[in-house]
Amino acid sequence: MAEAHQAVAFQFTITPEGIDLRLSYQALSQIYLSGLRSWKKRISRMRNRVIKGVYPASPSSWLFVFIATLATLYTRFDLSMGLIAKIQEHLPVSRESVSVQAQAVVSVLVFSTLLWLSLILTLRFCLKVLLSYHRWLFEQHGRVSTTTKIWAILVRVLSGRNPLLYSYQTSLPCLPVPPIKNTLERYLESVRPLLSDTEFKRMTALAAQFEKTLGNRLQRYLKLKALWATNYVSDWWEEYIYLRGRGPIMVNSNYYGMDFLYVTPTAIQAARAGNTITALLLYRRKVNSEQLKPSRLPGTVVPLCAAQCERMFNTTRTPGLETDVLQHWQDSEFVAVYHQGRYFRLWVYNAGRLLSSREIEYQIQRILDDPSAPGPGESRLGALTAGDRVSWYNMRKQFFSSGVNKRSLDCIEKAAFFITLDDDEQGMKGDDPAGNLDRYAKSILHGKCYDRWFDKSFSIVVYKNGKNGLNAEHSWADAPTVAHLWEYTLATDAFQLGYTEDGHCKGEVDRSLPHPQRLTWDIPREVQEQVSKSLSVAQALADDVDCHVFPFRDFGKGRIKKLKISPDGFIQLALQLAYYRDRKTFCLTYEASMTRLFREGRTETVRSCSNESCAFVKAMERGEGVEQCRQLFRLAAVKHQNLYRLAMTGSGIDRHLFCLYVLSKYLGVESPFLTEVLSEPWHLSTSQTPVQQLELFDMKNYPDFISLGGGFGPVADDGYGVSYIIVGEDMINYHVSCKRSFADTDSHRFGGQIKQALLDILFVLTPIKTEEQDKKQQ
Missing domain, CATH: 3.30.559.70 (Choline/Carnitine o-acyltransferase, domain 2)
Structure with a gap:
């Protein structure tokens, strides 16, 4: 009852002397303070809308433009090239009621505001063009071109100071629709190591038939959607992959x-x-x-959606x-x-x-x-x-x-x-x-x-x-x-x-x-x-x-980077080797890559199983020489990095084919090629959880405060789900999942294969020191 009484702001009773009004000042105070908080939030949202609306400029820059324009007018230098005079002629005010000087100031006010808005749109367009440049991602580490250096300086200059969380949203480019020919070529290349010669020949014929007939028609519709939609993938991906699923989400x-x-x-x-x-x-x-x-792409000035x-x-x-x-x-x-x-x-x-x-x-x-x-x-x-x-x-x-x-x-x-x-x-x-x-x-x-x-x-x-x-x-x-x-x-x-x-x-x-x-x-x-x-x-x-969760502490990204190899590429190739040892075959592999370089971007698939990765795995299993395996590994790592970069920059395979498939369903037409592609199972589904805020954790003074990361369930009934997080320089945490009902998968066994694959690859990549080299180092 005490809580109920506190919730009542006032009570009244009618007596012979009149109405006895009893106010609860504590309750009224709480109502006032709660309302005050709501209004503060409304004002804050309005202020943020203004700041975002004029980004990459600032609201105070309007005053600078106005004063500068007014100053040029008094120095008899017409910055507007006659526009201010035209505006003054068409002002809807009486010349008798407003002085000529006041009319001039109002005209300058109108012109400077229009000029300021034009500059904002120009800056925003320039920033959008700059953020559409992705060639820097494909340059070798340590070999940055002059173009990229100039681009980075311009992005930093146009980004402004202290942007808000959503300041970059309108400046981010839209996700491009890749050419259908390129997507089909990359798809066929990705499935080549998984198909026999006969199966690959049949799939090539299906792809060619699709491109000549239905593909180009669907592509035109998709380009039309990309013209007006903020992102041609995200809404369909959210609806058809997630929200339309009728099975358990747990x-x-x-x-x-x-x-x-x-x-x-x-x-x-x-x-x-x-x-x-x-x-x-x-x-x-x-x-x-x-x-x-x-959020920005790690180590860069490039913002993410x-x-x-x-x-x-x-x-x-x-x-x-x-x-x-x-x-x-x-x-x-x-x-x-x-x-x-x-x-x-x-x-x-x-x-x-x-x-x-x-x-x-x-x-x-x-x-x-x-x-x-x-x-x-x-x-x-x-x-x-x-x-x-x-x-x-x-x-x-x-x-x-x-x-x-x-x-x-x-x-x-x-x-x-x-x-x-x-x-x-x-x-x-x-x-x-x-x-x-x-x-x-x-x-x-x-x-x-x-x-x-x-x-x-x-x-x-x-x-x-x-x-x-x-x-x-x-x-x-x-x-x-x-x-x-x-x-x-x-x-x-x-x-x-x-x-x-x-x-x-x-x-x-x-x-x-x-x-x-x-x-x-x-x-x-x-x-x-x-x-x-x-x-x-x-x-x-x-x-x-x-489920099987285990921290791998034999080495981490510090050791891998010394070998001048991408840690993610190293881990993905280890997963390919581990899966082949576990199941004695290769499989279609899903690695999640983000597309947040684009507005409303979500994910794209990196098909980590490639011709190059399979060649390396086979060489390892045949017991070929260390130097041969090392060369094949580096070729596979370079290929994987290129696939990852293509996925990040909107040139992936699977989201494009997915949208073409959705369009075919809307049009009521069947495509044997798309039906087969979209029904292929992902027996190995992988994802990296990156540590994004290293500044929040003091790994030197508090080394035990290490996050385990997270994981997910298996995507296929007969497959594995693998999530990993690279923590610090010397640790990688793994989360492996599969289904007990499928006898040929075992998360603990696969976890053991991952550990051994990591150690075997490191052994192959680590040069064996001779006695003379040891003496020189000493």
């Missing part, structure tokens, strides 16, 4: 991020949750105010009959919390003020100490988000569209993000650290299949021993965007917010804060039956996933 689509490998900042669950929530909300504040620095940040918070994927929908709300002042089968709404703002991490810890502890039991059907309700999408849509439409269920569901879907307070303990602990890491990965990936809300843009899991993790829904953004958020969260939690000596969050507590609100449900028998069905589907999927 494991199949969602991915995970893990905590520090060797340390846990505190063993107190509520304290870790308090700091984690605070760090996430501080990041959201930076995104909303656009004070987050724009930031569009994926827009739907990071307050976003939920809602189920549909044929396609899901991403719903995003402008703001949310609460998070949704799950603990022991109960759902809570936790307000993280009080009277317009963000709660301190200590206050959030206090509120989390209240949830942990809450003795109430789950309502009927409540504890496993989250399984609906883990099962197939049509069943969840039908339940949502019939039983969650009104009343108490809708209000509670709205609290979850409109929350900034979702938090699970898990009763398990996870991490690299105990007598079986390797096995515990594997169980930790599986726990974050799917949990108990009902204690996560897989529809949320991301969910945070905080375990009983203080370990944490992140589960992300894939449709709204790709892993690098979420990894940037998670890096900031871990670093802010450990190094900025910190903990007291006894493991609690720092700060003071306002103990008059209202209790977290328990969400209530009315779950009928039909919903409970569907929850059981969805849970059985999700449980079978979760039980089938085999």
Whole structure:
């Protein structure tokens, strides 16, 4: 009752003496402060719109142009070449009411504003042209051309100072549509090592027939789309690859991020949750105010598209009959919390003020100490988000569209993000650290299949021993965007917010804060039956996933760079060698590459299995000489780097063919070539999670604060999913997944093959020192 009274701003009773009005000044104060915060955010958004609207110039530059124009007028030098006089003649003002001098000033004002806007458009166009230049990516390291040097200087000059998060968006080039002939040639080259001579001849004939007949027609439509669409791939990719999938998104689509490998900042669950929530909300504040620095290609001045940040918070994927929908709300002042089968709404703002991490810890502890039991059907309700999408849509439409269920569901879907307070303990602990890491990965990936809300843009899991993790829904953004958020969260939690000596969050507590609100449900028998069905589907999927996580510490990118080889190319060729040893064959390999050099860019596929990589692997397995293997490796590494650069610069294969396939479906025509290409399985799906904010981590003074990175489930039933993160100079963390139901795959066996392949390749590439060389070095 105390919380209910605090929520009432005023009360009144009618007495014989009149109306007795009793105001709650505390409640009115909170209403005022909350409204003040909302208006401050509106003003901040308006200010940011102005700054972005005039970028790469600044609002203050208008005053400079106006004063300069006015000064030239008084020096009798007409900068406008008669335009100011023309404007003065056509001013809609009476000459009797306004002096000639005032008219001149107004004319200068109009002209200088038009000139200023013209300069902005010109600068923006020039920057867009400069950012369309990608030849620098293909130049050898240390051999930068004069053209590229001049280009880099111009980009730096035109980029302005202190750009906002979204300042570059309108200056980024659009993704180009590659020539269909080039795409088909690269496709045929990519499948050559996987096909017999007869199969390759047949596929070549299919490709030629497609190009001559349907291909050019589809290409014209695609170019037409590219003329008016911001990105000709992204909307179709989001809809058809993610949102139209009717199967479970748990494991199949969602991915995970893990905590520090060797340390846990505190063993107190509520304290870790308090700091984690605070760090996430501080990041959201930076995104909303656009004070987050724009991401750039590492080591360059080239900006990357930031569009994926827009739907990071307050976003939920809602189920549909044929396609899901991403719903995003402008703001949310609460998070949704799950603990022991109960759902809570936790307000993280009080009277317009963000709660301190200590206050959030206090509120989390209240949830942990809450003795109430789950309502009927409540504890496993989250399984609906883990099962197939049509069943969840039908339940949502019939039983969650009104009343108490809708209000509670709205609290979850409109929350900034979702938090699970898990009763398990996870991490690299105990007598079986390797096995515990594997169980930790599986726990974050799917949990108990009902204690996560897989529809949320991301969910945070905080375990009983203080370990944490992140589960992300894939449709709204790709892993690098979420990894940037998670890096900031871990670093802010450990190094900025910190903990007291006894493991609690720092700060003071306002103990008059209202209790977290328990969400209530009315779950009928039909919903409970569907929850059981969805849970059985999700449980079978979760039980089938085999995860293996291991840190490789024999060497890292420091040793690889000394050999003058790209670390990513080295790792990808090691994966090719490992897969061949594991399955005695080559396979179509998917490596994710980003296309965020372009506006609204997402990913492209690098087909890492090439003629060159296969030649190297065969030479290794035949036991050919070290020098021969070394030469073949370098050829394969150069080929891989070229493929990666082509994918980054819009000349990839798969997104182009995917869009042509979508167009063929819209036109109602069948293409045997496209049907076969789009049905080819990716038996090896790989992805690198790059460390993007090295400045946040002090690897020298705090070497144990190393992130494990994250991973994902297998893409093919008979294949492997491999994610890796290069940490520091001497460590690479791997996440391997496959399905237990397929007898020929084993994540632990494949992990062992990866380790051995890395060591074998390093041995081949490391020159053997002679005694004379040793004496010279001494």
